[in-house]
Amino acid sequence: MIADPIVRNLATVGGNLAHADPANDHPATMLALRAELVVTGPNGTRTIPIDSFFLGTFTTALETAEILIEIRVPVPPPRSGGAYLKLKRKVGDYGIAGTAAYVVLDDSGRLAQVGLGLTNAGPTPIRPVEAEQLLTGQSPTEEVLRAAAERAAAAADPVSDLRGSAEYKRAVTRTLMMRALARAVERAQAWRAA
Ligand SMILES: Cc1cc2nc3c(=O)[nH]c(=O)nc-3n(C[C@H](O)[C@H](O)[C@H](O)COP(=O)(O)OP(=O)(O)OC[C@H]3O[C@@H](n4cnc5c(N)ncnc54)[C@H](O)[C@@H]3O)c2cc1C
Structure with missing residues (x-):
């Protein structure tokens, strides 16, 4: 349901989260799934719980020169x-x-x-x-x-x-x-x- 095939083939889930557009679709799913985001930069690697990631419109907890390298989603349990x-x-x-x-x-x-x-x-x-x-x-x-x-x-x-x-x-x-x-x-x- 995101955009069209051209956008979907080029865009990444990480970019969708890092962009922090409240109209983007992946943020809500990651909030629901309690994802964790692994980011890295000149000062090392750290993990940010999804609840602490979105600070404002187009603004995230990423520091300057940090990039998102991994999205961890807990394995869904039975039922x-x-x-x-x-x-x-x-x-x-x-x-x-x-x-x-x-x-x-x-x-x-x-x-x-x-x-x-x-x-x-x-x-x-x-x-x-x-x-x-x-x-x-x-x-x-x-x-x-x-x-x-x-x-x-x-x-x-x-x-x-x-x-x-x-x-x-x-x-x-x-x-x-x-x-x-x-x-x-x-x-x-x-x-x-x-
Ligand atoms: C016509 C159109 C329709 C669209 N419709 C929808 C829609 O219905 N739903 C939806 O959710 N989205 C939609 N989008 C947005 C699209 O999904 C986003 O452009 C995409 O998710 C961004 O991902 P990207 O990988 O292209 O990132 P980019 O566009 O390359 O980057 C976006 C921003 O995030 C930063 N960034 C990217 N990756 C990282 C990273 N790993 N770490 C740190 N910063 C990073 C970039 O520096 C930039 O500031 C639409 C876009 C277009 C053009």
Whole structure:
């Protein structure tokens, strides 16, 4: 769902993160997956948790002359599932809004771990922590997912522009998050040992 084939064939995931455009799609997925970024520069190599990476629009925790050399994503455990959904005006466009959802279910089907991310919902990619907290430990009923989607939309702080009003974008975020959560849960429930 990113751009078009030409862009996709040239662009890198690292560049997508390092650019720190809140409209880029990979930041939200990496927030949901709790990635770690390994960076290196004249002063050595260090690891930055994804939560500390995006400081502002087009601004990251990278120091001058540091480059991103590795993206570490935890191996998804059994009974996990994820989904990324995005609404865009046309093929090749940035999203009006996008949502990432990643869940891990426990043996009784409850949400043991939840990771969420929002695209184009504010000056930086956003991790809606309160929505994650609301979900953790709960059974993934429609009511619970809907309440979490509502809370995720409340964490969004979009601006009105040519892609729509702030109110419209928040509504899109809520709907996409509800659908992404439902799909992530569905995938986790369908998980089978390889
Ligand atoms: C027509 C079009 C449509 C697009 N649509 C989308 C979209 O829908 N969704 C989306 O997510 N993106 C979209 N993009 C953005 C595209 O995905 C980005 O250009 C790309 O992700 C950036 O990656 P890159 O590897 O090309 O980085 P570059 O463009 O080469 O670099 C981007 C910035 O990051 C820095 N940088 C790159 N790699 C590193 C590194 N390893 N360490 C430190 N700094 C680094 C560069 O110095 C530069 O400042 C679109 C772009 C175009 C042109």
